[in-house]
Amino acid sequence: MTLGSAVDTVGNLFVSKANADMPTLGEKFLADNNNIKMLSDDEGNELKPYNLKYNVNGKEVIEDFRTVGKGHRITEAEEKSGKIYGFDINTLTQKEVDIIFKKDLEIVIKDVDKLVTDKNINPTAYSILVQMGFQLGTTGLSKFKKTIQAINEKEYQLASEHMLYNFEGKDYKNISKKIGKTKWHQQTESRAKKLSNLMDKIR
Numbered sequence: 001m002t003l004g005s006a007v008d009t010v011g012n013l014f015v016s017k018a019n020a021d022m023p024t025l026g027e028k029f030l031a032d033n034n035n036i037k038m039l040s041d042d043e044g045n046e047l048k049p050y051n052l053k054y055n056v057n058g059k060e061v062i063e064d065f066r067t068v069g070k071g072h073r074i075t076e077a078e079e080k081s082g083k084i085y086g087f088d089i090n091t092l093t094q095k096e097v098d099i100i101f102k103k104d105l106e107i108v109i110k111d112v113d114k115l116v117t118d119k120n121i122n123p124t125a126y127s128i129l130v131q132m133g134f135q136l137g138t139t140g141l142s143k144f145k146k147t148i149q150a151i152n153e154k155e156y157q158l159a160s161e162h163m164l165y166n167f168e169g170k171d172y173k174n175i176s177k178k179i180g181k182t183k184w185h186q187q188t189e190s191r192a193k194k195l196s197n198l199m200d201k202i203r
Contacts (some may be wrong), residue, residue, distance in 0.1 A: 025119065025126040035127050039134060042191055043071030047092050056186050069097035071134065072104055078151075091108040104134070111138035118152045120201050125151050125159070128195050135191070136184060144182075146172035154201070162197035164192055 004107070045055050049066040066074045069092065078084050085103055087096040112129050115138075129151065133141040142148075150159035151174050161167070161175050164185045168177040187193040 005012075024113075025116070025121070025123060026113060026130075028123055029109065029127055029130055030105070035130070039131055040070055040072060042131070043134070045070055045094075045097065047097060049074060049089060054187055055151075061187075066094065070101040070104075072100050073137070082131075108138065109134045110140070113141060115148050115195055116152065118154070121151055121154065122156065124198060125156055128199050131195055132184075133176070135188070140184070144184075156198065156202040157197050160196045163196045 030130065042095065046068055051065070052063040052067050052131050054061055068074060068089065069086060072084065074084065074089065076198070078089065084092075084100055092100075108130055112126070112133050115127065116129070128147070129141065131143070146167070147159045147162040150156070150162060151193040155173070158175065162172060162182075164182060165175075165178045166180050166182055167175050168179050181190070
């Protein structure tokens with residue numbers, strides 16, 4: 001199965017969850033195949049587990065945990081049982097990978113909803129938070145306190161700055177002094193910049 005057809009399959013799974021009125025940001029995200037395709041493209045599609053590799057400041061980093069499917073981080077409990085949501089880790093099919101992706105994404109959306117205090121934020125800003133939450137995990141995303149505060153106050157251009165850089169002080173509106181790139185920016189520069197640019201364009 002090609003990535004495109006896999007995305008279509010996943011998209012169909014999600015669309016069935018969203019009702020016609022789309023009352024929540026989460027349902028809007030799930031019903032938009034563009035969101036699903038972007039996340040699928042960024043996460044890849046691997047049927048066999050692997051250890052993620054990336055460069056930070058010119059040095060190769062190899063994660064000490066395995067990943068499989070569309071960015072699913074295999075937990076210690078899953079490694080021990082050999083199962084992910086009941087599926088055998090070492091013999092995953094494309095259909096099973098799509099189901100795992102769907103379940104992971106629904107969990108992330110529930111967690112992002114807890115961080116979003118303004119339910120009327122821009123849907124693109126919400127989508128970016130979900131994309132970040134899926135990659136970083138909700139714990140990792142929650143550390144972007146200034147980014148989240150800026151989004152909740154509809155200061156999207158400031159949010160885009162905090163996605164990429166750390167700034168001195170506690171006030172998210174003060175971006176006068178950079179103190180380095182965020183760890184996320186260092187690890188996945190192109191992806192971080194792409195999402196930051198999308199945030200910056202929100203008006």
